[in-house]
Amino acid sequence: MKKLLTFMLIATIGGSLLNASQSLSLESALEMLKSQNLEIKSAQIDIESALQDAKAASANHYGKLDFIQDFARSDDAGNVFGFKLSSREATFGDFGAQEFMSSLNPSSPNYVPDGDYTTPPSDLNYPDDRNYFQSKLKYEVPLFTGFKISSYEDIMESVTKIKKLEKSQVVNEKIYEMRKSFYDMALLEESISNLNVILSNIETLEAMTKEMIEVGYAKKVDLLEVKAKKGNVERLISQMESNKELLYHYISFLLNQKVTSIETPSLEIKTPSISSEEIVKNNLDIQKANRGLAIKESMVNVSKSAYYPMVGAFAEVATADDTFLGDASDHQSYTLGARLTWNIFNGGADYANVEKSRLDYLKTKTQVALANSGIELQIQKIKTEIDSFNKDIESLKKELALADEIYKNYEARYREKLSSMSDVIIKQSEQIQKILQLQQTINKRNERVFALEKLANGDER
Known part of the structure; x- marks a missing residue:
């Protein structure tokens, strides 16, 4: 057993190390995101809760069945007689019949020739206390509620669909954040690679400057300028490495597990070809918004239900005795019935409620139209920004290529003592500036593309 446990532990650790060493692709990350992200899990719980609310609304159609168990003890005349009557054990003696009959007996000391109809019978008015146990099953069901229950069903169905849409929004938002994180990482690695090339060039320039100082063709201040620029580039690289680490932390947060390596995608992202009409x-x-409008429409129907009568039916079976379930079959009883309730007048409150619901519906309808216009405006704004960034990127790529050539030219001129080290450093600064500017522009353009995809529910066509 110890050997088996040791083998399983080694296998588990080995598998974990293997998984840790593998780079996570964007596709795998997106699949993991849907099942592991805590916000998505929370949204799923909201859906399940709404489904239970919908079931509760539908359950009203089937009425309710209650079991009612009463226990009482009383010497109140009305209660005691009622207890006996409910348990089918009432007798003539409960009405004082024995006392009355004795008043008709000539041999009785209480004899009254014409009978005694005015003396209160003691057995009826002063009974002994009595226990009362009643067991009852009662079923009530609504037959017609003025379409109130069906309207509430429609409302809960719309609420459930809204919760599902909210979950889809959470999923899209997290996909947007994950994709952006992966492409941000790709940009950082691209920029670090470019800066490392520049750093290598600076180190070459540093070595060359040292040699030129030895032969008297350069000054120590030239070397100081080179070292200052080298420190500047190293600082930029260090900042980008720190940003990479922060991105890994954020990706780990999104996936709810540790991530230390990913496969960076290509920087080229196509603009979605989906039309504005489809996106809207x-x-x-x-x-x-449309589901919210449907809820407001159902609320109008709920308000109108006050104009209709309410019809319900009920049935109950019961048994009663002075002991629990005593002679239950002999003392059982049943009741069947129906009730109609119709409010004829309540001071115009029903009309006011209907009008308020109707106005809420009209307001929501206006808000839906406004939301459509707002989304259309947002789409056009994003598309215009993407076009502008595309042009900026093409221009910056050309400017970067020119800056690279100018730097190489000034580096060669410095070797020939045709330009100063300050001129070389300035051109190198322009080269770095173009790299960073290009990175920022690509980053902004990608963010706008992701925003457009998010509006299109993640559609990347």
Whole structure:
């Protein structure tokens, strides 16, 4: 057993190390995100809760069955007689019949020739105390509620769909954040690679400057300028490495597990080809707004239900005795019935409630139209920004290529003592500036592409 446990432990540790050493692809990360992200799990719980609310609303159609167990003890005349009557044990003696008959007996000391109809019978008015146990099953069911229950069903169905749409929004938001994190990482690695090339060039320039100082063709201040620029580039690389570490922490947070290595995607992201009309039609915010409008419409129907009569039916079976379930079959009883309740007048409150619900519906309808216009405006704004960034990126790539050539030219001129070290450093600074500017522009362009995909519910067509 010890050997088996040791083998399983080694296998588990080995598998964990293997998984830790593997780089996580974007596709795998997105699949893991849907099942591991805590916010998505919370949204799923909200859906399940809404489904239970919908079941509770539908359950009203089937009425309710109650078991009622009463226990009482009383010497109140009305209660005692009622207890006996309910348990089918009432007798003539409970009415004082024995006392009355004795008043008709000539041999009785209480004899009254014409009978005694005015003396209160003691057996009826002063009974002994009595226990009362009643066991009852009662079933009540609504037959017609003025469409109130069906309207509440429609409301809860819309609420459930809204919760599902909210979960889809959470999923899309987390996909957006995950994709952006992966592409941010790709940009950082690209920028670090470019800066490492520049750092290598600076180190070459540093070595060359040292040699030129030895032969008297350069000054110590030239070397100081080179070292200062080298420190600047190293600082930039260090900052980007720190940003990479922060991105890994954020990706780990999104996936709810530790991530130390990922496969960075290509920096080229195509602009979604989906039309603005399709985006507006399928947009989750618009779908939520439409569901909210359906709820307001159902609320109008709920308000109108006050104009209709309410009809319900009930049935009950019961047994009663002075002991629990005593002679239950002999003392059982049943009741069947129905009730109609119709409010004829309540001072115009029903009309006011209907009008308020109708106005809420009209207001929501206006808000839905406004939401459609807002999404359309947002789409056009994002598309315009993407086009602008595309042009900026093309221009910056050309400017970076020119800056690279200018730097190489000035480096060669410095070797020939045709330019100063300050001129070389300035051109190198322009080269670094173009790299960082290009990175920022690509980052902004990617963020806008992801934002457009998010509006399109993650559609990347």
